Amino acid sequence: FSIPRHVLSLKDLEAHCLASMDVMVRDYLYDGAEEGRTIRENLEVWDRWLVVPRMMRDTSNVDLTPVVPPLNHPWRLPFGIGPSAMQGLAHPAGEAATAAAAKACGVPFALSTFSNSSMEEVKAVGGESAAFLQMYLVSGGRELNIELLRRAEAAGYKAVVLTVDSPIPGNRPGLIKSNFVMPKNLRLGNFSQDFRGPLDQSASNANPDASTSADTARNGTDSESTNANTNSTSSSNKQILVDPSVNWERDMPWLQEHTTLEVWVKGVLHPLDAEAAIVHGARGIIVSNHGGRQLDGCISALDALPGIVRAVRGRVPVHVDGGVRRGADVFTALALGADFVWIGRPVWWGLWVGGEEGVRWVLETLEKEFRTIDALTRRDSG
Ligand code: FNR
Numbered sequence: 428f429s430i431p432r433h434v435l436s437l438k439d440l441e442a443h444c445l446a447s448m449d450v451m452v453r454d455y456l457y458d459g460a461e462e463g464r465t466i467r468e469n470l471e472v473w474d475r476w477l478v479v480p481r482m483m484r485d486t487s488n489v490d491l492t493p494v495v496p497p498l499n500h501p502w503r504l505p506f507g508i509g510p511s512a513m514q515g516l517a518h519p520a521g522e523a524a525t526a527a528a529a530k531a532c533g534v535p536f537a538l539s540t541f542s543n544s545s546m547e548e549v550k551a552v553g554g555e556s557a558a559f560l561q562m563y564l565v566s567g568g569r570e571l572n573i574e575l576l577r578r579a580e581a582a583g584y585k586a587v588v589l590t591v592d593s594p595i596p597g598n599r600p601g602l603i604k605s606n607f608v609m610p611k612n613l614r615l616g617n618f619s620q621d622f623r624g625p626l627d628q629s630a631s632n633a634n635p636d637a638s639t640s641a642d643t644a645r646n647g648t649d650s651e652s653t654n655a656n657t658n659s660t661s662s663s664n665k666q667i668l669v670d671p672s673v674n675w676e677r678d679m680p681w682l683q684e685h686t687t688l689e690v691w692v693k694g695v696l697h698p699l700d701a702e703a704a705i706v707h708g709a710r711g712i713i714v715s716n717h718g719g720r721q722l723d724g725c726i727s728a729l730d731a732l733p734g735i736v737r738a739v740r741g742r743v744p745v746h747v748d749g750g751v752r753r754g755a756d757v758f759t760a761l762a763l764g765a766d767f768v769w770i771g772r773p774v775w776w777g778l779w780v781g782g783e784e785g786v787r788w789v790l791e792t793l794e795k796e797f798r799t800i801d802a803l804t805r806r807d808s809g
Pocket of ligand 1: 455456457469509510511512539540541561590636693715716717718719748749750751769770771772773
């Protein structure tokens, strides 16, 4: 693993990756809703904020630890790695590599339910960093959710992050055009083999983060799939469907009754939804537009943040994600009232170039940039 000399920032790493990344992986990673307006907004919104530096403030020791550490754990930095599905696309070690990097850097990792590494595997390498498990509530009986919660509790996760922005999938033409297929060598690590099966892109409510295609199974070349599911055809594989009827009143109490984990909510953009989340027991809120993958034209998380911080009034921690690419972005989010910041796509660039080490490079680069801006703007001496 080596990073070329001209790669100095996350955006440099991105450009370096794009030259070599598989088209399919790239399409999945960059996919956004409809025209990509929100994806562009997520990246541009940070440029509208500039800082006023301070002078003569003794920068010899700068404390970068979060003021309100998530789950009361002494994390080294005020940012962590948010959930993104199927990281096995970017590196064979998948989420296990990401978790190892998070651990090495002393930051939390939120694991997507639709990971390629299993939650137990991720816990084993990630230790305390493997603290959050992201999930959706599925249609039908909730046995699948209950089983995942039991496993997360047994493995030692501390919180479940309910993603609330995807009761129905966003319109993502990119995936349909590129006919995205989860490669045959990958499976969803938290589900039995039969859940790996085809989820038709056009199915009305297939999980938007873990869509796989039936093509290879249909034309009979998917030997692994046909062997593993001897009598399975594309229609008999179990399709994971997000429940489109999810709502605060019924489902937040349900979730809290069925787990001892803290329940956090991800994907809030309106102050009244932040209020609803708190009223219904959320222990933390992640302001997010799902990396621009759900509703095109929707507000950036950064612009939504101040109103939500005002509405929350310190009752629970407020976190933010979307388009964070610089230490300065982390700083801006904190300055506008976030307690903590999560990154999504940059982790994939790290995975692609160097697995665990690549992700460490991403985290360390952000840390270095954040340290600089924190030192040069500090209000107090010492
Ligand atoms: C995601 N995101 C996501 N969110 C979630 O709650 N569950 C998931 O499984 C996924 N999967 C996923 C896959 C990929 C490839 C991406 C890019 C994103 C959304 C993610 O948690 C986060 O909100 C955004 O990625 C943050 O924006 P940036 O940092 O990617 O710009």
